[in-house]
Amino acid sequence: MASNSKLTSLAIPAGVTEIPQNCFYNNTSLTSISFAGDITSIGSGAFYKAGLSKITIPGSCKSIGTNAFQLCPNLAQVTLGEGVDSLAEGAFRECAKLASINLPSSLRKIGAYAFLDNTSLTSVTIPAGVSEVGDAAFSNTGVTAFVVEAGNTACKAVDGVLYSADGRVLMAYPNQAAAEYTIADGCLGVGEGAFSHAQVQKVIVPEELRAFDDNAFSESALAEINFPSSVVLLGNQAFAKTQLTTLVLPENITAVYEGTFAQCEALKSVTIPAGVRTIGAYAFNGCSALTEVFCLGANPPLLDYYEGYDHPFGNIEASQVTVYVPKGTLSDYENSEWGSQFDHIVESATGVLAPESVLPANDSELESLGTLEITFATNIFPLEQYPKVTVVKGQELAGEPVVIEWGWLSYAIGQTLTVYPVDEYQEGVQPIALESGEEYYVTIPAGIVMNADGDRNQKIVLHFTGKEQSGIAQVESNECFVTQNAGLLQVVLGSLSNCTVELFNTTGHLLDRIDGAQGSVSFQPAASGLYIVRVTSGNTSKTFKVVK
Template sequence: MKQIIKKGSFFTLMFLLLGCLSLYAADNDLITRQITINLEKAGTLPNRIASSRKYKITNLKIIGEINGTDLKMIRDMAGRTAESNSTDGKLSVLDLSEAKIVEGGDYYYNDNYSNNNYYTSNDVIGSYAFYCCSGLTSLTLPAGFTEIGSFAFQGCSGLTSLTLPAGITKIGENAFSGCSGLTSLTLPAGITRIGDSAFSGCSGLTSLTLPAGITSIDYAAFFGCSGLTSLTLPAGITKIGSFAFQGCSGLTSLALPAGITKIGENAFYGCSGLTSLTLPAGITKIGENAFYGCSGLTSLTLPAGITSIGSYAFRGCSGLTSIYVYAEKVPKIGRDEFTGVDAKKCTLYVPMGTCDDYLISDFGNYFENIVEFDATGIDKTTTSTDVEEVGRYSVNGQRLSAPTKGLNIVKYSDGSVKKVAVR
């Protein structure tokens, strides 16, 4: 009897084991080597891959012309139908470096909300082309195309590697929104515009190279890019749009080129890690909430041409200890402009002969210490922790522990010495 039980147990165990292995093999029967398909005619990709195999391919290279029918198939293989429903597709690596996008064929995407169908155009990565294909990890795009459409890569959260070829001139709105897996991206020369929310939510992006020729950073372009630590903007940019860098809490350094005249509302809202910022002299207006919550800033310098500072622009900048204003005419400021700045700890420095003007203006509501300084010949703006006051003396050489009424001699960490009149 025991012998029979043992034999029965053995066969049961073998049956279960073989069953598990069979299921494991079925689930892992993937084609992992690169499959290269040379299309002699656009629209024929569905004819080249058997329906039983299209969800097994993980690495695909296509040579030749592709149209909407082919792109629809590619989306299917990458886990999303044209209606953005999930599939069993496992395509993660796609090489289109020797492909060419042409018009024609079926629609590749249908917008359920507007019921609009999207078709391919010559040399364009169209709107929603790879929308929500979160399984893609690497994508090499074809040469020769000029435009990336709106929402083209939105939601491609698995994408860690993307090569953009030369010749692109425009990146549409939300083009890379939600690509949280991207860690670095180089934009080729020739791009003149980055659309609204183009990189919003790219929280993994730590490095980004922007080419010369860009004239505007549009609305919410880098909203929520919390991993971005340093960004250099090229010359020629004249405007930083609203919400452009909101939530970029990892940003510690940002160089703004000459020529910028306006910083939009909420542009740097919540950039709590920002400690160094260079503002060009041409800025005349700072929008509402522009630097709200930038608690890491310790020193701020406003340019001579500044005429308007929006409400809440520096609210919550609790780390500020000194603010230098080079404008001889008191700028117009909004409500709660400096709420959260320590009135006792932070000193407001203003041009010689303007102390009373600033004292009786709205600035006087926020600062107890308003000190005049020699702003003659100064025509640049720097918000930085690099230059700090290191010593203060009376005209007789006596060391002063705080600003004292009369003429003070102030030494700074960069070696400069200035005479400051304190009233």
Template sequence: MPEHRPQISLTEDEGCGGPSFLRTVYTPLTERGFSETLKFEGLVFQRRIIMRAWKANGSVKLVTQLIGMLVLLSLPVTVRAQFSFITNNGAITITGYSGTNPVVVIPSSISGLPVTSIGYGAFSRHFSLTSVTTPNSVTNIGGEAFRLCTGLTSANIPDSVTSIGPSAFSNCYGLTSANIPDSVTSIGPSAFFSCSSVTNILIPNSVTSIGVNGFANLSSLTNIAVDASNPVYSSVNGVLFDKSLATLLQFPGGLVGSYTIPRSVTSIGSGAFYNSGLTNVTIPEGVSNIVADAFDYSHGLTSVTIPKSVTSIGSMAFSYCFSLTAIFFQGNAPPDTSYIFYDSPTTVYYLPETTAWGATFGGNPTALWNPTFQTTAPPFGVQNNQFGFNIIGTTNIPIEVEATPDLKSGTWIQLHNCTLTNGSIYFSDPQWTNYASRLYRIRSP
């Protein structure tokens, strides 16, 4: 070994010999053995030392003896020092990163042992990180491993990975793609939550478990595609369902406008429409269960109609829907779960002859929705060359008036949208003379 020595060394009593190394001072014992991990010449060593205390001529002498040395790692110390890790059953889990390089290559081995896991929060909140390359030795990416790496644009997940943990890549706003290799079987809850730059996701046939909100709040996401041979999941028009299309699991956050849920659906999953861009959603008869948090933060919704088939609505299902002023129930009241409409300015409307309704539902006020045509007395009929009539009902309930020339056509045109101020309003149709016949109806907005 060259004569060059580290600048800092331990002064040891007689008999040490060899290169000097920095070590912790121990209390002298009659005889004690210990091991030390040391850095020297860009390498990492482990040495075994015996300390003996002995007495001669009335004085105590401490002698240390180096009895063995092992080279542990050829990885440059400056690189290795950036990673903290633990060893478990002969494998390495990366637990932290202290480096400043925005481009990180995770080593495939440390101390001669394979790196098989990226641990909980290992790279979390490294805001300047832009790219991470994970070696093929890694099989697990742990919970929150890269959470809030807001500058991360590329995360190469190798095809050795089988599990992506909860919130592993959540809030990685710069991440533009989420490449899921066909080795992955499990994607944890909120794994890619709020990755607002991701536009497309392909779920391979190997994935059999996706946690709640796995792909929620992705404001640029317009398509979730599922391999046709996947045994558990499917997709239709970019929307994620279970294989049988009975449960709607995730509506892409980048889709806007109106959406009609397929008639096969019986359950709307937790977070399915989280922070969606929808302004209108049609829930078909046949849906029985709307799970907790299903429509959280759907700011664009102004009204929703709940079919009479719905028998269960979970807590916070329509919470933080700041524009949702009306929700219309066509059937009896489901069991009242707390905070269904938390922080939403919603009035709950129910129909005559339905049951179990109280003054509030889900923490919000209720009102009987009962608009009726008044046809037995003036002003029903033609006045000032316009056909008109009164509509009466509960004060301030919202209504729409629609018309069609023919029931067979199925085409209804909205003519008027209003509230029944003081429980009554007069409606007139100046276009009625343009039609051989015209039929009118009242519906909820």
């Protein structure tokens, strides 16, 4: 082994088939090496920090190991022979002078971080046969536009930007590309380090995108980005050391992870949605310009850290920040870790509405999922008739979306919000059958109802478990029902007597009311559309949805 030796040049003779792990580790004097045609593998760390300026690896060498040529400061040119099959994780990472490398048609795998931080590397053509490209393989390179040969099944280039072959993951953005970029429709995630150190300043994100992986935009010039409601994950250091000034976090994330926005020194304002339960170590550490934090949740998010140095809001002058919290929650925040960290916590003019009850009950077992009734402590009125209710099977954040035929419709009467799935004609559809034993999460977005004081609902997440189908059909009583005849809505009460019958529109506005009803009563709405009929008899009531 010649690790740390003064060896300056070496010719590997015939018969040698393997360069062992760490063989020439840290041999900074080694500037030249040649191989006979028998080498089949180069071990992990074999030439770590070696002084090589160029190298030709014969086609007999099938694999190049983990970090084999990492941190070779003078390595400028690499020639890979036809036959090389695999580049392991970090094989050529942090070779700052590497400007030229050919990837042979025999290559099948490019490991994670293989060319990470190779800032002199300006062009890459990925062969058709490459079937695997690891995370951040080309992060922080000087590549101006990626090229992928036709027929590749792992990735593709879209206007020079590297995507997975199916377009679902943006893998790498050229470091010298345009200052503004729109992520392609159909993309669901931004991969690890995809925009790291990039010069991009503004990014437009499509509605369906769900996740930003670790270091996605770290140390980039990013100053502006939109977060659609579909986003559920912002990875570790995903936006660290960027130029963001105002930040409204995605409404459906549940945590801010370690260092996600650390050292964003231009960041002045942060809005934290009600669904965030935990803010991890270093999350906003070093955001020295921060002056205001808006917390939308009634419950203070947990500030998760070990020591003062890794506090989520560490290295920020506490006296310069004002934390705004919902009406009625000041004492909860002051008595939490938030009160220990910040000098100024004030209540906003409005609060948040939390459910008093839900039907069917949260955490219950159901055969099917249809109408949901959420009751609040005060009267409410709807703000969105077609809220973006989502249902996923499996994990809350990474589960399989359950496709609804068209969407969900909502209406509010008194203190109760009702939502249910409908088709494109706004008519109710069959309840969603739930698979026995499977977990389901239903998310009702924030801000779809409001009370007279201006308080709006916070995001509501309901959990249900599928129940084995009983095989017994639910038969609805014909005692009370609604029919249509010549433009009239006729409510047949059967044996019910002394009833109150009310007609509402979908905003919850009372259009007509009949007290002391029995037998049947009729309404004649002026226009076509969806109406709600409520029949109350004693302490019980029944609601009907009718399309005229």
